[in-house]
Amino acid sequence: MPPAAESTAPAGALDYLSLPAAACLIARVGVVECLRGVEQAIEADFRRWPEFSKTARLAQPTPDGVIELMPVADARHYAFKYVNGHPRNTRLGLPTVMAFGAIARVDTGAPIFLSELTLSTALRTAATSVMAARLLARPDSRVMALIGNGSQSEFQALGFVGLLGIRSLRLYDVDAAATRKLMANLADVEVELVPCDSVAEAVQGADIVTTLTADKTRATILRGEWLRPGMHINAVGGDCPGKTELDAAILRRARVFVEFEPQTRIEGELQHMAPEFAVTELWRVLAGQAPGRRDAAEITLFDSVGFALEDYSVMRCLQTLGRAHGLLESLALLPALRDPKDLYSLVREAGAGGDGDRT
Amino acid sequence: MPPAAESTAPAGALDYLSLPAAACLIARVGVVECLRGVEQAIEADFRRWPEFSKTARLAQPTPDGVIELMPVADARHYAFKYVNGHPRNTRLGLPTVMAFGAIARVDTGAPIFLSELTLSTALRTAATSVMAARLLARPDSRVMALIGNGSQSEFQALGFVGLLGIRSLRLYDVDAAATRKLMANLADVEVELVPCDSVAEAVQGADIVTTLTADKTRATILRGEWLRPGMHINAVGGDCPGKTELDAAILRRARVFVEFEPQTRIEGELQHMAPEFAVTELWRVLAGQAPGRRDAAEITLFDSVGFALEDYSVMRCLQTLGRAHGLLESLALLPALRDPKDLYSLVREAGAGGDGDRT
CATH class of the missing domain: 3.30.1780.10 (ornithine cyclodeaminase, domain 1)
Known part of the structure; x- marks a missing residue:
């Protein structure tokens, strides 16, 4: 391509x-x-x-x-x-x-x-999550929790299953109809689909936890006590001022990766943290300037907000x-002009024989 | 309308x-x-x-x-x-x-x-200039100098002739072909067209001076010594950082009006002046909060840069x-969805019977 x-x-x-x-x-x-x-x-x-x-x-x-x-x-x-x-x-x-x-x-x-x-936004958001997980999730990750089963969820599911080897998806949404819709859309995909009754149930045994909720509030979708060593958290839903998804305790326990730090400080889960709280921009990992996941026990967090690039x-x-x-x-x-200083020619030619005024 | x-x-x-x-x-x-x-x-x-x-x-x-x-x-x-x-x-x-x-x-x-x-930009720029001149030019203004005869010039000319009673246009451009183009485009309009060999000649006897040049430099199109009492200057061309048209002496002698002050400080002729140099936002004149032209001798300047509104x-x-x-x-x-949480349905329905992968 x-x-x-x-x-x-x-x-x-x-x-x-x-x-x-x-x-x-x-x-x-x-x-x-x-x-x-x-x-x-x-x-x-x-x-x-x-x-x-x-x-x-x-x-x-x-x-x-x-x-x-x-x-x-x-x-x-x-x-x-x-x-x-x-x-x-x-x-x-x-x-x-x-x-x-x-x-x-x-x-x-x-x-x-x-x-x-x-x-396209759904595609690029899922593709960025996959790229981040490739650097940050354990390579043997097979189970992903998908919290929030709305418009973005199919694209995240297909990306993680098709490109990263996820074999089981644990699904939860406050709207059970959204989960049913997601399951129907993934019916032909080779992946185990496990609908769950709560976030706590969905994250059990998950190697990767993806949060995709849309509420414009400081929600706590994910609690610190549910974290397990080696987890990767793909936090996609918190993406504007006043809108977060995670317990601040999660940010303190995880190594946090971001797209463009100045924007994520304003919009991301980072809103919970002091300005000096350390994060790593993803491009530095790709460029070999910073490590991604360092060992199998580390908890990693991609605080995704979506960046113009x-x-x-x-x-x-x-x-x-x-x-x-x-x-x-x-x-x-756009204008196509014979004389680039003659924008008026467009009106003149469109009006030839027309009924416009003669001033 | x-x-x-x-x-x-x-x-x-x-x-x-x-x-x-x-x-x-x-x-x-x-x-x-x-x-x-x-x-x-x-x-x-x-x-x-x-x-x-x-x-x-x-x-x-x-x-x-x-x-x-x-x-x-x-x-x-x-x-x-x-x-x-x-x-x-x-x-x-x-x-x-x-x-x-x-x-x-x-x-x-x-x-x-x-x-x-x-x-549309040509229309709204000319319309804003006309609106400003209605507040700031002498009501008996009949002669306008038009410095810069490019794409914007026909729209300014037609606006000032058709809506403000200008009866004579004094034209100058460093590119004589641009002036010929403008004269040809205005051939059917009831207005005297006077091509000039210099800016100094064009501004002679002008009630209103409109500058419409495009160079991205600190040019001095208009000199302070050419100002006459009662003139209105419609400065349209200087509209980005490092791009100005006027002698700073003109700003010191004129009462200066702007669209949106914070933007004009960065982009307009105001770049010449200290931050405390006083200007009046046009909307205040329209709202009756500030006077427009106060007498027939005052020199007024509309430092136009173009505002989103x-x-x-x-x-x-x-x-x-x-x-x-x-x-x-x-x-x-835009998407039209039966279920607003089912963005994926667009792909599913477009692909029914298609050759996409099955993941």
Whole structure:
């Protein structure tokens, strides 16, 4: 999956991947193969971490959620994502998270790719969790607890089963219908599915605990006394100010890994801890600058909040795959000018013979 | 032109205004009528300034320009614009500025409108200049100098002629071809066009001086000694760090008005001045909290940099007009789910009978 991102759209247009096209693409390629490619792309981009201009996302808190813009850039490309997080949306029949984004050329500022990013966010979040677990979970991990069985859960399950060798999933959600939905969606997958009646039951015997809850509150989904030596915790749900999932005792007992420390301090489980509490950025482990898991007894924690670079990686993957599968459209969002100083020509030519005023 | 912004697109889609559709819309309605509506919308939004959550735009400097995200929100809507500024683009046959943006609902985070914003930016910039001049220029102003005859110049010219009674335009650009292009585009407009050989010549006898240059440098387009009592200066071109157009002496002699002070301090002609240099935000004049022009001799300066709220205003106008003229399309950028917790269903249904992996 070559990570190129140049547009083949005509002048005045950019490549466009709609949501139905992305769904079709993921179905054709397969979720696990998509996750494999996205994980590789994220890993390659994290390895060249210092090349990127990074910023904590720009968040607009709203009464029922948050709306964010997430930009990132290297010397060639600028990318950003629009994304919301509204936990109450499901009561209205809407997804909690909706997203879209774009890649532009840094040299000219021209946008070259516009993409749905709701499905893509699910892919890149799961792929980043897999990448982190590859560095941090015990290699013999076979059992994963999945706490929170909503929209993100299938993608995490397929990633950990298909790419990391998980053979048993212990499932819990406060909404039993969500667990039933997840089990139905995974019915054809070669994995043991164990629905549980509580978080405490779900984490029993788990090598990896993945938390994927959506409440915008300081919840304590996971308690310190449930930790076992050698566990890896993949904490995905706590991802905005005031929204956490873990008992602070867990952070004190675990070695904590993050994507981009300045952002995670604001949004992640790290909100529990003092500013001097030590964490390790994942890219340092990939670059050999810091160790991942050091022994079989260590408790590791990936405090995932989602970083803009992952969106850039997944957009490039899907643009490349979408082009290969003929699923990109072209969107006339930009001006194509014979004289670049004559923007008005667009109006003049559109109005030739029209009924516009004559001033 | 009612400023509503709800989407009529089906579930999973949002309203979309392409660049060709925007050109067609502006041609049909007429540039001056569009500017009239946009000015009214901007004025109405500026009057309720305290209702908006505002932030200086998030700028990514690049070697040849800048790329920016400009968000703004009130209790109902969140809007943002992607925009670049690359002065060297014209040598590559590309416009200096390209933009697009969106409006979303604050209550659910759902995007409801995606729009081209290159033409729209030209409209809202000109409309804001007209609004400022209505408050700040002498009511008997008839002669305007237009320094910089690029993509923005037709829109400024049409606005000032059509909405403010300007009867003579004195034109100058370092590129004489740009001036010829502007004159050709205005050939049918009832206004005297006076091409000049220098800025000094162009500003002679001008009641209003509009500067619209694009160089990303600390240029001195306008010198203090050319100022005359009663002049209004509409300084549009200096709009990013390191990019200014005016002699600092001009700022010292004029009363200076801005859109959003924290942003203009970073990007505008205000870069010349100490942080305590007094300026007035335009909305205060509209709200009756500060005087506009106080007498016929005063020199006034609008240090325009462009603020996100203007993009929100123009997007709502064009969405409303676009719908009325049947020029909105619908873009399938979002998920439409029967079960809002079942994002995976999109992949499952797209893949029914497909060739995806079975994990």
